[in-house]
Amino acid sequence: MYFAAVVMYFYLSDQESTGGGVSGHAALVLLYKLGGKWLVSGFCAAAGTVYLILGIYRMKNSKK
Numbered sequence: 001m002y003f004a005a006v007v008m009y010f011y012l013s014d015q016e017s018t019g020g021g022v023s024g025h026a027a028l029v030l031l032y033k034l035g036g037k038w039l040v041s042g043f044c045a046a047a048g049t050v051y052l053i054l055g056i057y058r059m060k061n062s063k064k
Contacts, residue, residue, distance in 0.1 A: 001044050001045065001047050001048025001049075001051060002044075002045055002048045004044045004048070005041045005042070005044035005045040005048065006041070008028070008037070008040050008041050008044055009037055009038075009040075009041040012032065012036075012037035012040060012041075013037060016037070028040055028043075031043055
């Protein structure tokens with residue numbers, strides 16, 4: 001998900017600089033319209049952090 005956050009940031013930066021429209025998943029487009037590329041990238045990074053924490057938690061509990 002961290003890689004997706006970086007890719008989304010650069011994709012959206014490119015779209016902004018060329019004047020192209022933003023297309024994609026409706027939720028991501030809505031986030032972009034609300035907060036720009038930083039909100040979309042931050043959401044992807046936050047989701048990655050949540051998945052990382054959940055994965056570590058599950059690994060720790062599965063060893064018992």
